[in-house]
Amino acid sequence: MNPIDRVVTFFSPEAGLKRMRARKGAAQLMNYDAASRGRRTYGWKAPGSSADAAAFGHRARLRNLSRDMIRNRPYAARGRDVVVANVVGEGITPSIRMEGGQSKGQDKTRVEAALQHLLTPDIDALGEYDLFEMQGIVMSTVFADGEVLVRRRMRNPRHDPQLRLPYQVELIEADYLDMTVQSHGKNLVVEGIEYGPTGAIEAYHLYNEHPGAVQNRKALSSTRVHWSDILHIRRFDRAGQLRGVPWLAPVMMTLGELGDYQEAQILKQKMAALMAVVIEWEDAATRPANAGAGLEELAPGAVVNLPAGAKPNFTTPPRIDGYDEFMRRGLGMVAMGLGISYEALAGDLKGVNFSSGRMGRMEMDRLIRMWQRGLMIGQFCRGMERWFREGLAVKGAALPAFTIDWTPPRRILVDPTKEIPAMIEEVEAGLNSRQRTQRELGRDPDTIRAERAQDHAADAAAGLDPIQPKTASGTQRQERDDEGE
Numbered sequence: 318m319n320p321i322d323r324v325v326t327f328f329s330p331e332a333g334l335k336r337m338r339a340r341k342g343a344a345q346l347m348n349y350d351a352a353s354r355g356r357r358t359y360g361w362k363a364p365g366s367s368a369d370a371a372a373f374g375h376r377a378r379l380r381n382l383s384r385d386m387i388r389n390r391p392y393a394a395r396g397r398d399v400v401v402a403n404v405v406g407e408g409i410t411p412s413i414r415m416e417g418g419q420s421k422g423q424d425k426t427r428v429e430a431a432l433q434h435l436l437t438p439d440i441d442a443l444g445e446y447d448l449f450e451m452q453g454i455v456m457s458t459v460f461a462d463g464e465v466l467v468r469r470r471m472r473n474p475r476h477d478p479q480l481r482l483p484y485q486v487e488l489i490e491a492d493y494l495d496m497t498v499q500s501h502g503k504n505l506v507v508e509g510i511e512y513g514p515t516g517a518i519e520a521y522h523l524y525n526e527h528p529g530a531v532q533n534r535k536a537l538s539s540t541r542v543h544w545s546d547i548l549h550i551r552r553f554d555r556a557g558q559l560r561g562v563p564w565l566a567p568v569m570m571t572l573g574e575l576g577d578y579q580e581a582q583i584l585k586q587k588m589a590a591l592m593a594v595v596i597e598w599e600d601a602a603t604r605p606a607n608a609g610a611g612l613e614e615l616a617p618g619a620v621v622n623l624p625a626g627a628k629p630n631f632t633t634p635p636r637i638d639g640y641d642e643f644m645r646r647g648l649g650m651v652a653m654g655l656g657i658s659y660e661a662l663a664g665d666l667k668g669v670n671f672s673s674g675r676m677g678r679m680e681m682d683r684l685i686r687m688w689q690r691g692l693m694i695g696q697f698c699r700g701m702e703r704w705f706r707e708g709l710a711v712k713g714a715a716l717p718a719f720t721i722d723w724t725p726p727r728r729i730l731v732d733p734t735k736e737i738p739a740m741i742e743e744v745e746a747g748l749n750s751r752q753r754t755q756r757e758l759g760r761d762p763d764t765i766r767a768e769r770a771q772d773h774a775a776d777a778a779a780g781l782d783p784i785q786p787k788t789a790s791g792t793q794r795q796e797r798d799d800e801g802e
Contacts, residue, residue, distance in 0.1 A: 409724065
């Protein structure tokens with residue numbers, strides 16, 4: 318016990334006990350070096366905010382910075398394109414599966430006919446996008462802004478008789494949220510989103526137009542929209558999180574510094590490509606009025622006459638050292654922060670072979686499947702399916718139970734000659750099913766089965782022998798036989 322603690326304890330034992338407990342707790346805390354406060358941890362920020370409070374008041378600036386980087390920084394745009402191309406690609410395809418094992422029939426035909434409402438621009442309130450284009454825009458906006466809203470707008474069949482189902486959807490950026498609303502009744506409204514007593518989202522307060530439009534057609538006003546008419550697509554990283562942040566947020570500083578470094582190196586290269594000349598005069602030389610005329614326009618192959626007594630000295634241009642290694646390390650950090658491979662971000666395939674390429678894709682593919690399941694299928698596609706079923710109910714279509722399967726785009730194989738035989742062996746060994754393998758490749762099993770039946774019927778009608786598929790084991794035996802010969 319130090320002298321101060323003794324004095325405090327003498328006059329106030331309770332206060333002295335509190336000091337000793339606090340000191341003991343601090344000593345235990347110091348067992349973690351990262352929790353200490355000192356020179357090594359100076360400048361570290363560690364606020365104890367909740368998931369949504371961490372970006373409170375800063376989401377608009379983060380969105381604007383992220384959008385600007387995507388507009389003007391090529392690697393930011395490349396990162397977005399890689400994520401969108403791998404998560405959505407050509408589109409996450411819906412297919413109808415009737416319950417009870419019924420794969421054909423009039424009921425399935427009616428459901429598939431209604432499903433065309435999603436697969437045509439009729440689904441879009443602007444009449445421009447179909448479901449697959451919407452998926453790409455949704456994923457792109459989630460990457461750039463951290464979140465996106467999809468609003469359902471009910472339509473009157475008398476005014477829109479061409480619609481198969483009485484609703485359309487509208488893609489809305491987070492800028493539409495009215496930040497001025499603070500409450501609605503007893504519910505709290507934070508940044509345009511209304512939360513109920515349990516903390517769940519109950520409604521969204523949305524502007525009638527984008528507040529950043531070139532020219533608003535009418536005065537800005539907000540409307541309360543019930544949560545059932547809104548799909549809020551975002552990535553969840555923490556428990557209790559209900560808002561999203563731009564995916565570039567962890568790497569914005571690195572991207573900005575890499576961009577500045579590149580511009581400085583480009584300027585340095587421009588200087589290195591120029592030939593500067595310094596004219597050195599002798600002390601006794603008489604300098605004419607037009608001394609060194611033509612040197613200011615020195616060009617490749619030019620011949621400039623210097624007056625007597627003048628000697629040209631050429632400057633040494635700067636050298637570029639360590640550029641490739643520095644950029645590789647920096648872009649590697651950005652790729653890790655985004656969850657994609659360095660090769661996909663930089664387009665640099667130097668030294669990549671099958672093994673390294675496959676290892677680099679494995680972690681990225683796991684993240685891609687997580688985003689497909691959690692973001693696009695779990696939030697957007699299932700939400701669109703819910704609205705599709707409600708649209709059928711509003712229209713009064715009495716249909717038996719059915720399931721909508723969502724098939725992600727096919728995964729690009731690194732080496733099909735090695736990977737496809739491995740898949741066939743898994744199916745033959747009972748380690749995987751044929752339809753699951755087909756879905757992993759981005760193909761619909763029902764479509765494949767129907768097309769194979771059509772091909773078989775067409776070949777039989779033409780008098781052709783049916784094609785016998787080669788199994789992986791048969792292919793390997795054939796390769797061994799060929800090697801033996």
